[in-house]
Amino acid sequence: MKTHPPILAKRILKWYAGKAEMEDIQGDLDEVYGLNLEQFGKLKANLKYWYQVLSLLFSYGLKKRKSKAAYSSFYHKNSMTMFKNYLKISVRNLKKQKVFTVINVLGLSVGMSIALLALAMYVELNQFDTYHPDAENVYRVTTEITYDGDKKKYASAPPALTYRMKKEIPSIYKSVHINTGFKALIDHNGNNIRTFGYFTEPSFFDVFAIELESGSSAVLNEPGMVIISKELATKLFGKQSALNQTIETEEWGQLRIAGVLKDFPKRTHLAFDILGGYPISKKFNANYRSSSWVEFTDSYFYFALENSSDDEVIKRMNELAKSGIEAFAEEDEKAEFGLQRLLDITPGELINDGIGVQFDMPVMLVFFGISLLILIPACFNYSNMSIAIALKRAKEVGIRKVMGSHRKHIIYQFLVETVLICLASVALSSFVFIQIKQAFTSMIIGGSALIIDITPTLIITFIGFAIATGILTGIGPAAYFAKISPIQALRSDTSSKVSISGIRKGLLVFQFALTLGFMIGVGVLLKQYYDSRSFELPFSVDNTFIVYTQGKDIELLKTDLLNQSSISSVSFSSSIPGTSLSKNNYLLNGDQDPIRIREVFIDDYFIEEMNLNMKWGTSKIESGQQIEEVVVNQEMMKRLRQMNFTDTTFVSLQSGTYAKIVGVIENYNHEPLNERIEPMMLRIDESELAYAIVTIDDQDNLASTNFLQSRWDQLFPNVPFRATLLETEIDNAYDFFYSGLKIFGFLAALAITISCLGLLGMVVYATENRTKEVAIRKILGASKQSLISTLAGMFFRLWSIALLIAIPCSYLFYDNFLVKTFNKFGEGVGILEILLAVLATLILGGSAIIWQVNKISNVNPSDNLRYE
Amino acid sequence: MKGYLGEFEELVLLTIANLAKEAYGVAILNDISKRANRKLSIGALHSTLTRLEEKGYISSYLGEPTNERGGRRKRYFELTDSAVSELNNMKSLRDQLWAGSKINLSLK
Numbered sequence: 001m002k003t004h005p006p007i008l009a010k011r012i013l014k015w016y017a018g019k020a021e022m023e024d025i026q027g028d029l030d031e032v033y034g035l036n037l038e039q040f041g042k043l044k045a046n047l048k049y050w051y052q053v054l055s056l057l058f059s060y061g062l063k064k065r066k067s068k069a070a071y072s073s074f075y076h077k078n079s080m081t082m083f084k085n086y087l088k089i090s091v092r093n094l095k096k097q098k099v100f101t102v103i104n105v106l107g108l109s110v111g112m113s114i115a116l117l118a119l120a121m122y123v124e125l126n127q128f129d130t131y132h133p134d135a136e137n138v139y140r141v142t143t144e145i146t147y148d149g150d151k152k153k154y155a156s157a158p159p160a161l162t163y164r165m166k167k168e169i170p171s172i173y174k175s176v177h178i179n180t181g182f183k184a185l186i187d188h189n190g191n192n193i194r195t196f197g198y199f200t201e202p203s204f205f206d207v208f209a210i211e212l213e214s215g216s217s218a219v220l221n222e223p224g225m226v227i228i229s230k231e232l233a234t235k236l237f238g239k240q241s242a243l244n245q246t247i248e249t250e251e252w253g254q255l256r257i258a259g260v261l262k263d264f265p266k267r268t269h270l271a272f273d274i275l276g277g278y279p280i281s282k283k284f285n286a287n288y289r290s291s292s293w294v295e296f297t298d299s300y301f302y303f304a305l306e307n308s309s310d311d312e313v314i315k316r317m318n319e320l321a322k323s324g325i326e327a328f329a330e331e332d333e334k335a336e337f338g339l340q341r342l343l344d345i346t347p348g349e350l351i352n353d354g355i356g357v358q359f360d361m362p363v364m365l366v367f368f369g370i371s372l373l374i375l376i377p378a379c380f381n382y383s384n385m386s387i388a389i390a391l392k393r394a395k396e397v398g399i400r401k402v403m404g405s406h407r408k409h410i411i412y413q414f415l416v417e418t419v420l421i422c423l424a425s426v427a428l429s430s431f432v433f434i435q436i437k438q439a440f441t442s443m444i445i446g447g448s449a450l451i452i453d454i455t456p457t458l459i460i461t462f463i464g465f466a467i468a469t470g471i472l473t474g475i476g477p478a479a480y481f482a483k484i485s486p487i488q489a490l491r492s493d494t495s496s497k498v499s500i501s502g503i504r505k506g507l508l509v510f511q512f513a514l515t516l517g518f519m520i521g522v523g524v525l526l527k528q529y530y531d532s533r534s535f536e537l538p539f540s541v542d543n544t545f546i547v548y549t550q551g552k553d554i555e556l557l558k559t560d561l562l563n564q565s566s567i568s569s570v571s572f573s574s575s576i577p578g579t580s581l582s583k584n585n586y587l588l589n590g591d592q593d594p595i596r597i598r599e600v601f602i603d604d605y606f607i608e609e610m611n612l613n614m615k616w617g618t619s620k621i622e623s624g625q626q627i628e629e630v631v632v633n634q635e636m637m638k639r640l641r642q643m644n645f646t647d648t649t650f651v652s653l654q655s656g657t658y659a660k661i662v663g664v665i666e667n668y669n670h671e672p673l674n675e676r677i678e679p680m681m682l683r684i685d686e687s688e689l690a691y692a693i694v695t696i697d698d699q700d701n702l703a704s705t706n707f708l709q710s711r712w713d714q715l716f717p718n719v720p721f722r723a724t725l726l727e728t729e730i731d732n733a734y735d736f737f738y739s740g741l742k743i744f745g746f747l748a749a750l751a752i753t754i755s756c757l758g759l760l761g762m763v764v765y766a767t768e769n770r771t772k773e774v775a776i777r778k779i780l781g782a783s784k785q786s787l788i789s790t791l792a793g794m795f796f797r798l799w800s801i802a803l804l805i806a807i808p809c810s811y812l813f814y815d816n817f818l819v820k821t822f823n824k825f826g827e828g829v830g831i832l833e834i835l836l837a838v839l840a841t842l843i844l845g846g847s848a849i850i851w852q853v854n855k856i857s858n859v860n861p862s863d864n865l866r867y868e
Numbered sequence: 869m870k871g872y873l874g875e876f877e878e879l880v881l882l883t884i885a886n887l888a889k890e891a892y893g894v895a896i897l898n899d900i901s902k903r904a905n906r907k908l909s910i911g912a913l914h915s916t917l918t919r920l921e922e923k924g925y926i927s928s929y930l931g932e933p934t935n936e937r938g939g940r941r942k943r944y945f946e947l948t949d950s951a952v953s954e955l956n957n958m959k960s961l962r963d964q965l966w967a968g969s970k971i972n973l974s975l976k
Contacts, residue, residue: 024930024943028893028910031937035894055911061918062911 005033006046009053016057020065025056082409083416090417093393099764100389101421104382107757108425110750111378112469113432115371116462117440118364120433120452123461125359128267128346132209134304138342141165141301141317142351146334154353155300155345157337162301163289164320169313175303176200176207179284180355182276185250188236192250195232197274199281207302208270214243215259220277227259227275252280266451269346271356293327297353302342310339374750377514379473381758382418384507386477388765397481398489410482411475418474419467426466436746505798508762512802512845513809515755516837518748520810523833525741525748532734538668539577539610540695541727545708546576547692548722552715554603554689560715561694566707568697571609572689574601578726579733581671585681586654589643594654597636598680600670601688607631607665609693617663623684631663636679659683672733693726701725759841760848767791767852774853775861788853795845807834873925873954879904880916881925881955884945892931892942893917917945925951 013029014022029052036045056062094101129135141157159177166175179199186193202217204210212227219225226247233242245257255276278284292299305313314337321337328335340348350360397410434454441450452458549557554572561570575581583601586594607619621629627650640651652658659681667677696704705723712721767774774787873881883899884891893913901908920926931942947955966973 023940024893025910025914027934027937027940027942028897030940031894032897032910034936035898052910055909056914057911059911059915061914061916064918064922 003037003042005030005049009050013053013056017062018066019069020062021069022065025062029053029056082412086413086416087420089413090420093417094420097389097392100385100761103757103761103764104385104421105424105428107378107381107754107761108422108469108473109428109432110753110757111375112422112425112429112465113436114374114747114750115368115465116426116429116433117437118367118371119461119465120437120458121359121367121450122347122364123458124267124450124452125347125364127457128269129342131265131267132207132342135342137306138207138302138304139310139313139339140303140342140345142338142340143296144336144338145328146336147332153349153351154297155340155351155355156297156353157299157301158293158296158324159288159299159301160291160293161317161321161324161337162299165301165313165317166303168320169316171305171307171313172303173306174203174206175301176203177278178204178300178302178355179278180298180300181281181283182274184247184252184255184274186236187248187250193232193235195228195273197226197272197276198270199276199278199284201278204275207304208268210264210270211262213260213262214241215257217259219258220275221279222258222277223279224254224256225258225277226255226280227261228257229261229273230263232273233257233260252276255280269354269356269358293324294331294333300355314339370747374747374754375469377511377751377758378754379469380507381511381754381761382421382473383476384758385761385765386414386418386474387480388762388769393481394484394489397484398486401484401486402490407482411478414478414481415471415474418477419470422466422470422473423463426462430462508759509798509802509805511755511758511762512799512841513806515752515759515841515844516802516806517810517813518752518755519837519840520806520833521814522745522748522752523830523836524814525744527830527833529738529741532673535669535673537578538612538666541578541730543696543698543701543704544726545694545696545704545723546726546729547694547708547712549690549692550719550722552719554686554692556715557692557712558603560711561692561708564707564711566697566704567694569605569609569693569695571605571693572603572691573606573693574599574685574688574690575670576691576726576729577610577670577693578730579672580675581680587679588652588654595639595643595679598670598678600680600682601685602682603686603689604684606693607663607682609695612668613666615664615666617661619663619665621662621682621684625660628657628659628683629662630659630684631665631682632661633665633677633680634667635677636681637664639679672730756844759845763795763845763848764852766794767849767856771856772865774856775859775865778857778861784853784857787857788850791853792846792849795849799841799845803838806837873958877916877920877925878955878958880913880920881947881951884926885947885955889944891945896945920951924948925954 013026029049032052033045033049036048039045040048132138140155141162143154143157145152145154162177166172166177177200180196182197182199184195184197186195198204200220202220204220205212205217213230215227217227219227228236228242236242236247237245242257242260246254247257249255259275261275317337317339321335325335340351347359347361347364350362351358400410400413437452441452547557549572558570558572561567574583581598581600583599585597585599587597588594604621604623607614612619615634617631619631621631623629649661650658651661665682669675669677670680671678694708696707698704698707708723709721712719712723770791777787777790879900880896883896883903887895887899893910896917897908897910897913900906900913917926917928921928925948926945927948928943928945931944933939933941
């Protein structure tokens with residue numbers, strides 16, 4: 001009787017060893033088994049065999065052989081040739097299916113454009129502040145304050161701590177203090193130029209790679225001298241040398257320019273026009289340096305460490321901070337101090353009281369999220385379509401498998417194809433990217449700090465992104481193809497297997513719904529846009545000028561202007577109607593929280609000239625009464641009643657004023673339309689009036705401006721005249737709103753394009769799949785119309801399902817969410833948008849169907865049948 | 869890579885030297901179990917052989933197909949020059965230690 005070693009043990013070993021070379025080990029095993037068999041009998045020999053196999057499973061020898069086998073595979077020896085082959089076949093296939101290739105490339109490139117923008121921005125932000133000397137060892141001190149259970153992190157730190165650190169910690173070999181409180185309004189030939197700058201020390205130039213063009217850094221130790229940026233120097237003095245010129249500032253008096261900076265790279269979180277020394281302000285005395293703990297905002301400390309870990313510094317810092325923590329404790333605040341690396345500042349964590357331009361990580365993540373939302377549908381379209389055309393590729397896959405291809409070779413083939421498509425898309429998308437980047441940086445806050453140059457790093461990032469997208473997108477279809485069994489594929493009955501069913505139908509419905517939703521959304525927003533432009537404000541905007549009173553004598557101005565025959569009305573206000581209100585006051589309400597109200601100071605003509613309707617009482621506010629008389633809006637009265645005010649005529653304000661309500665005006669949009677109408681109070685106070693609202697009976701705005709200027713110059717010869725059109729002011733107030741609309745519109749356009757392309761792809765696929773069916777129908781005598789209706793039938797069914805989903809969804813979304821946040825002055829979703837969206841998708845889907853049906857039904861049916 | 873030579877590794881090397889042209893897996897295994905009276909598994913032996921090969925002390929080659937192993941080839945091992953010099957080092961170190969021993973190590 002012939003005896004075998006235990007089969008199961010043998011199999012386990014074989015399975016575990018995989019491709020490893022096992023010939024000699026198996027020989028050894030068998031030999032030992034044979035010896036044991038003679039010596040101990042079958043049972044014991046079997047047991048011993050098992051033991052040997054188990055010992056091998058844990059043996060280093062086998063492990064080594066396995067890893068050797070994995071790295072020296074037969075296929076890897078000529079991978080380059082294989083790769084070239086994949087590439088060649090991919091290019092041929094893409095050429096063969098031109099329509100699909102074009103649709104896919106277009107769809108993916110549109111989808112990628114926003115992602116490229118996000119990537120470029122991320123790459124750009126990561127280069128921020130890298131050019132400073134020894135940048136990886138530079139830190140800044142951060143403060144974490146816990147107050148009332150609320151934890152907040154600040155980029156600034158108490159001067160009392162940082163000056164101590166500089167003195168006490170020897171490993172800090174260079175450091176600089178910065179205080180951002182240096183704002184200066186420069187009077188330049190009558191024009192005011194607002195500048196933002198830092199109080200700092202000469203070591204600023206050691207820590208940061210910012211260089212002086214002229215002058216010396218030592219001036220920062222002296223009062224009355226500043227260093228300005230090249231940009232500001234050009235703005236102020238043009239080509240003239242700015243050095244040693246003096247500038248007149250509102251806050252700091254005369255300052256001498258003792259230095260001009262060279263142009264420095266914009267890729268830094270620092271943003272300033274002007275640098276001054278600490279001695280300029282009296283605030284920074286010895287007291288500030290030694291005991292200013294709780295007042296730490298605007299004070300920053302940057303330092304570089306020499307061969308010492310930051311842990312040590314943190315430890316020393318916390319020892320130094322002990323006395324300060326007590327100071328914070330007195331304010332019920334708990335303070336902790338930490339370090340932040342210079343390179344971690346942008347893009348960094350969300351931090352309060354940041355210096356200069358801030359791009360924090362959470363915002364970047366939202367941005368990445370949005371770009372993924374746009375990209376993912378495009379990727380789905382791609383995989384959807386490539387699985388859909390499996391019919392055409394099934395035979396190829398079958399033959400390859402019969403010829404000895406492994407599963408992974410099929411996967412490589414399709415991945416190479418997808419990556420190729422993605423690379424083409426990224427190339428196309430880069431053009432789009434170059435076009436939109438300018439518009440994009442101008443839309444975001446602080447965008448001017450982003451230059452986004454096309455650098456080698458950026459190009460490599462883009463290519464890497466394309467390859468990653470390709471692999472992620474392609475892996476689904478590739479796995480699908482790799483699964484195809486060669487027998488089925490070659491038997492050519494795959495057509496029944498691959499049809500528009502299940503998931504694909506669902507995706508199609510989803511695409512339809514998305515397109516419809518976005519189209520309705522664009523409609524709603526466009527309507528919103530036009531409504532806001534044509535909204536009837538109570539006051540007239542035409543021929544109305546805003547003259548900045550600049551603190552001059554209002555009575556004088558008023559009398560003079562009213563004496564002119566062409567001027568029909570003059571009134572004064574503390575804020576320009578139609579633009580944002582910045583003045584708040586609080587209404588006291590017993591023990592309850594005070595109510596926030598908007599406050600506008602006016603003169604006694606304002607209500608009448610602005611055509612505000614009175615609901616109750618009088619528009620004539622008597623000034624100089626013992627109890628101040630005020631006019632409020634309806635919203636305020638409503639709020640007062642809600643809050644159960646017992647006395648609705650007398651109110652007390654937080655500022656200590658006691659006021660009597662003498663009139664109620666109808667609600668009107670004093671602020672831009674996207675703001676809710678808030679409780680508002682109109683008060684009389686001549687000293688607060690900053691703007692004169694002047695209406696002139698003259699269509700020629702230029703002439704009117706000149707006329708107003710001549711009057712102004714006569715009254716106040718030394719003060720430059722400043723005036724704008726009310727219309728311009730209102731337009732400016734809407735800027736933010738419009739750029740939001742623009743961004744949404746752009747995203748919607750991208751999404752619509754992607755879903756339309758997906759739609760088109762599915763139609764093309766569905767018709768091509770039915771080539772044979774159409775041919776047979778034609779032979780049996782079907783007309784073209786009946787063919788179209790058969791094909792269209794399915795699409796209309798899906799499309800109507802999509803419609804049923806899209807309309808309620810978009811109604812809910814736009815009406816209740818979007819429009820409400822922008823204040824609903826439009827009507828939200830209307831019949832018109834829905835009709836237009838329905839029509840647009842119908843036309844798109846219909847024309848795609850007709851185009852494709854024409855294509856296949858114009859071919860001789862015998863060709864079609866032979867082709868199959 | 870030359871490294872520290874363990875006791876078992878030294879044993880395997882010397883066994884290979886003893887078996888000379890006949891040093892393949894089972895032969896080594898049997899020789900060691902007989903001489904040293906140790907129980908030894910194939911897995912453990914191959915681990916050691918692989919490590920020795922990594923360290924450059926032994927090399928291996930496949931022999932001719934053999935009948936008794938169902939046509940499978942045997943893998944023969946032989947010592948490299950570095951193994952010989954390392955074994956010599958070990959031996960001289962031992963000899964030195966033996967010679968210098970201050971207490972009597974000889975068995976009576």
